[in-house]
Amino acid sequence: MASLPPDLLKSVHNVDIVIERRPTARDRKQAKLGPGGLLLGLYHGIPLTKRGEYYNLVAPDKISIYQEHIEDVCRDDDEIREQVRKTVLHELGHYFGIDDDRLHQLGMG
Incomplete structure (x- = not known):
């Protein structure tokens, strides 16, 4: 969290960020992810633009970070830290109402 832009963090309210070992079946369904796919993170809540x-x-919105899936795509601790940062930024994008297509266009896919 300390590496995220302070101006961005000032705009985030009532959001918990949690680390979970792996996504549940419900999380996978919400993300429209098949059985073999990796899910690095997931935003649970109502985006600001839909409120x-x-x-x-x-209750607070929640951003889940899935430890095992992140570890599966990273080679070392430095990559894990960078991937967690990217994943949190991606999920915060959803909090602000940005969809996956736009996040990919912005290089945050």
Whole structure:
């Protein structure tokens, strides 16, 4: 988190970032991921762009980071740290309402 841009972090509210060993079947379904695919992270919540005027008093949104899948695509601790950073930024993009296509265009795929 310390390596993320401070201006970005100032705009993020009520979001928990958690590390989980691997995605659940429900997570895989939400991500539309088949049985053999890797899922590095997942945003659970309602993006800022979809929240209405009555959006309040809700549990925090959550960003899950999947340890085993990240370890599967990285060779060493430095790559793991960089991949976690990229994954958190990608999932924060979803928090801000940016879809996967646009995140790929921005180099955050």
